[in-house]
Amino acid sequence: LDSAFLRVNNSLEDTKEHGLVLKNLKTETSKRKIHLPALAVSVLMAHKSEQNALRLRLGFGRSGESYVFEMFRDDLFGPVRSRALTKMFSSFIAGVDVPRITLHGLRHTAATSAIWAGENIVAVSKRIGHAQVSITLNIYTHYIPGDDEDIAANWEKRFSGISVPE
Numbered sequence: 001l002d003s004a005f006l007r008v009n010n011s012l013e014d015t016k017e018h019g020l021v022l023k024n025l026k027t028e029t030s031k032r033k034i035h036l037p038a039l040a041v042s043v044l045m046a047h048k049s050e051q052n053a054l055r056l057r058l059g060f061g062r063s064g065e066s067y068v069f070e071m072f073r074d075d076l077f078g079p080v081r082s083r084a085l086t087k088m089f090s091s092f093i094a095g096v097d098v099p100r101i102t103l104h105g106l107r108h109t110a111a112t113s114a115i116w117a118g119e120n121i122v123a124v125s126k127r128i129g130h131a132q133v134s135i136t137l138n139i140y141t142h143y144i145p146g147d148d149e150d151i152a153a154n155w156e157k158r159f160s161g162i163s164v165p166e
Helices: 038-057 082-094 103-116 121-128 133-143 148-159
Strands: 005-008 010-015 019-024 032-035 070-073 076-079
Touching: 010 082, 032 121, 082 103, 103 121, 103 133, 121 133
Parallel strands: none
Antiparallel strands: 005 032, 010 019, 070 076
């Protein structure tokens, strides 16, 4: 977090047979480095500090693997199960004045917001971990602002002042 980015290196799958299993990502391009805004870094650092304080109070120290969202169970610290995280997020959303959204829906909201803001589609695609930009375009093309009339208006601006030879 000191460098204001997070790395996505693995995924955590909640299985019935083996519980939480750390898995490789689907593709090599799914591994990525995501730059974070200062507000997110600040909130995550405060959260990490609280988690470390809890670990110390319970006598676990800071050693071992740690996760962004941890909980204490079975005499160990470990990652929060996806169902529990989804439930916590749903409770949070129900208590604030925003449209109802799922945790996974935040991914789509982030991508859509970036596209609407005019961010580079290649950068958006890499940020969300798509193997190819075509995947991002197939999913989000209908969110890209502008149409043929906008293109004509933009060309008009660019080429205004140019004389047409007679």
